[in-house]
């Protein structure tokens with residue numbers, strides 16, 4: 234369960250998230266919203282990598298004090314700077330989260346990713362490779378709760394169905410941020426759709 238209470242995030246006196254309250258229990262939320270509205274900032278806060286006011290609890294544990302040690306994963310690339318290469322990063326994650334490294338390779342092969350890329354750090358990859366590798370890093374340990382930022386942006390047409398299948402199979406609780414509204418249908422799941430508007434989340438009943 235992900236429970237957010239009175240969450241606010243500001244940068245230099247500019248309030249990006251304004252008193253967000255959200256309770257998510259075995260559900261998938263899709264968050265839409267204009268550029269710069271605060272969607273990624275919300276996922277960064279949930280990942281515990283930026284300071285926030287209020288409370289964000291994953292299965293009852295406050296994330297600011299429990300980074301990385303939760304039944305939670307994300308595809309936010311800035312989380313994956315541990316290790317010199319993606320392979321080292323995946324090894325560290327498999328130890329911390331008790332995942333099987335073989336599942337990481339299985340996802341890479343499923344996505345037809347050249348295995349040689351994982352000997353590089355993520356910042357040296359192409360935009361699409363970054364997206365695919367960070368998705369594999371987020372999902373291979375089968376975390377209970379997942380947040381995913383823009384999963385189908387920059388994905389080539391031949392891999393798109395595979396990425397959607399992965400999301401469909403492996404995300405049963407969490408948040409997906411996207412500009413691609415067609416993803417809501419493609420997921421073939423019961424999801425709740427929200428719009429980020431002026432730093433607040435508003436449920437969008439038309440899209441469901």
Ligand SMILES: Nc1ncnc2c1ncn2[C@@H]1O[C@H](COP(=O)(O)OP(=O)(O)OP(=O)(O)O)[C@@H](O)[C@H]1O
Pocket residue numbers: 244245249266267268269270271272273274275429
């Ligand atoms: N570290 C930071 N320092 C200062 N301002 C920031 C920082 N991170 C984000 N912002 C600002 O916060 C606002 C929200 O950014 P965010 O990345 O959350 O938007 P978004 O909704 O994900 O946008 P997009 O759809 O363009 O990806 C923007 O105005 C951005 O410039």
